[in-house]
Amino acid sequence: MKYVSTRGQAPELSFEEAMLTGLARDGGLYVPAEVPVMAAEDIVALAGQSYEEVAFRVMRPFLGDTFTDDEFRDIIARAYSGFGHAARAPLVQLDQGHFLLELFHGPTLAFKDFAMQLIGQLFEAALKRSGQRVTIVGATSGDTGSAAIEAFKGLDAVDVFILFPHGRVSEVQRRQMTTPSESNVHALAIDGHFDDAQARVKDMFNDFEFRDGVRLAGVNSINWARVLAQVVYYFTSAVALGAPHRKVSFTVPTGNFGDIFAGYIAKRMGLPIDRLVVATNQNDILHRCLSAGDYTPDGVIPSISPSMDIQVSSNFERALFDAYGREGGAVAQLMDELKSGGFHVSQGALETLRAHFESGRCDEDETRATIKRLRATTGELLCPHTAVGVKVAEEHIRPDVPMITLATAHPAKFPDAVEEAAGIRPPLPPRMADLYERDERVTPVANDLAAIETLIKERLSK
Numbered sequence: 030m031k032y033v034s035t036r037g038q039a040p041e042l043s044f045e046e047a048m049l050t051g052l053a054r055d056g057g058l059y060v061p062a063e064v065p066v067m068a069a070e071d072i073v074a075l076a077g078q079s080y081e082e083v084a085f086r087v088m089r090p091f092l093g094d095t096f097t098d099d100e101f102r103d104i105i106a107r108a109y110s111g112f113g114h115a116a117r118a119p120l121v122q123l124d125q126g127h128f129l130l131e132l133f134h135g136p137t138l139a140f141k142d143f144a145m146q147l148i149g150q151l152f153e154a155a156l157k158r159s160g161q162r163v164t165i166v167g168a169t170s171g172d173t174g175s176a177a178i179e180a181f182k183g184l185d186a187v188d189v190f191i192l193f194p195h196g197r198v199s200e201v202q203r204r205q206m207t208t209p210s211e212s213n214v215h216a217l218a219i220d221g222h223f224d225d226a227q228a229r230v231k232d233m234f235n236d237f238e239f240r241d242g243v244r245l246a247g248v249n250s251i252n253w254a255r256v257l258a259q260v261v262y263y264f265t266s267a268v269a270l271g272a273p274h275r276k277v278s279f280t281v282p283t284g285n286f287g288d289i290f291a292g293y294i295a296k297r298m299g300l301p302i303d304r305l306v307v308a309t310n311q312n313d314i315l316h317r318c319l320s321a322g323d324y325t326p327d328g329v330i331p332s333i334s335p336s337m338d339i340q341v342s343s344n345f346e347r348a349l350f351d352a353y354g355r356e357g358g359a360v361a362q363l364m365d366e367l368k369s370g371g372f373h374v375s376q377g378a379l380e381t382l383r384a385h386f387e388s389g390r391c392d393e394d395e396t397r398a399t400i401k402r403l404r405a406t407t408g409e410l411l412c413p414h415t416a417v418g419v420k421v422a423e424e425h426i427r428p429d430v431p432m433i434t435l436a437t438a439h440p441a442k443f444p445d446a447v448e449e450a451a452g453i454r455p456p457l458p459p460r461m462a463d464l465y466e467r468d469e470r471v472t473p474v475a476n477d478l479a480a481i482e483t484l485i486k487e488r489l490s491k
């Protein structure tokens with residue numbers, strides 16, 4: 030299995046190389062040269078299997094010879110052993126034909142744990158074997174950072190630096206990043222929003238002297254391994270509702286387009302997905318683009334679903350690569366245009382995108398109203414991101430195809446927003462009950478590449 034860059038100018042890599050590399054050296058994102066297809070009978074055979082077994086069968090073809098089957102099974106078992114639900118990703122019925130896929134039973138209460146717990150184990154196994162050490166730098170709007178810190182804290186061969194937008198994450202998210210005491214963890218509060226943090230991380234990858242000097246690695250969803258791990262729950266949930274004999278649709282609260290892109294990969298692998306619905310908050314650039322073809326960021330607006338406050342949606346590049354017939358040159362040109370303001374998707378590419386993706390938008394009042402209404406009608410307490418998904422899903426449900434909305438975080442991560450909407454303050458699980466009493470460790474940083482690189486080098490030299 031080989032991986033190619035969406036911009037067509039970087040060397041092809043193996044799974045292990047792509048995982049440890051993160052961003053391609055031409056600035057693009059790695060994708061499999063070919064997506065392996067699963068036969069219908071192999072999908073049928075997933076029914077009744079454990080989450081871990083489905084994870085093994087779905088991901089195995091993408092790994093090539095990176096790990097033996099036994100090694101990979103062990104890695105998967107370790108990754109999901111800390112989840113608080115036996116099913117790992119349970120389905121809950123909301124209404125006739127509408128289901129919620131609960132992805133918040135991992136250690137940091139968000140869907141990121143599914144991928145991050147796995148790649149923590151994959152990194153450790155690969156680095157132990159090679160004797161290498163890496164520096165992970167990640168950008169977060171709240172959940173990636175806490176999940177990465179949880180997965181990598183205390184590991185010998187890794188230092189982890191997380192840039193989060195100062196004042197724009199929830200208190201629970203911030204404390205999850207700033208309270209771990211392990212010396213290989215560094216929480217950096219950047220003066221800016223998520224797009225600034227993500228841009229600085231990409232700048233570090235494009236500064237080859239720095240990149241090679243610190244052996245930079247990335248755990249944002251620019252890393253293919255992140256996306257791959259998220260493909261699994263599309264299979265477990267669709268099969269539970271009758272796939273491959275029955276089609277299902279998914280609505281995904283979307284920001285960086287990684288989670289919904291994992292659904293697109295599941296579809297290309299042969300899972301009969303009818304529609305993939307992109308649900309955005311008021312930062313609706315993806316909805317606008319899928320509606321009219323224009324991708325012009327117009328500034329991030331803070332919202333009560335802060336993890337989706339994103340305008341430069343990294344993984345959309347992977348979808349564009351396929352929509353433009355896997356022409357890296359065309360994607361590179363669009364990304365150059367983005368640097369100077371924005372780009373317009375050609376009619377042909379837009380039609381290809383629309384063949385897979387629908388979209389909708391949910392504003393702040395609608396988000397609050399959805400949290401309140403769902404509590405009253407179903408008893409479910411939704412996090413604001415999930416509420417965005419549920420509202421948009423309701424507008425896309427068709428009578429004959431079940432709709433699964435991804436519940437991407439636990440409501441207790443956003444207690445202020447949930448309490449304001451539903452009048453209930455969701456408590457943290459007992460294992461986190463002292464989160465508000467723990468000491469915080471955080472370093473403020475300017476939105477300045479040289480300053481951030483200097484800080485990282487200083488920390489590594491200690």
Ligand SMILES: Cc1ncc(COP(=O)(O)O)c(C=O)c1O
Pocket residue numbers: 139140171172173250282283284285286287288289336337414415437438
């Ligand atoms: C709770 C939550 N919901 C939705 C999203 C959006 O997911 P993605 O960035 O993969 O589109 C995020 C952040 O990634 C998140 O943390």
Ligand SMILES: N[C@@H](CCOP(=O)(O)O)C(=O)O
Pocket residue numbers: 168169170171172173174248249250251284285287336337343
């Ligand atoms: N919403 C994310 C933003 C980063 O996304 P990623 O999936 O590319 O890591 C977050 O919570 O940090």
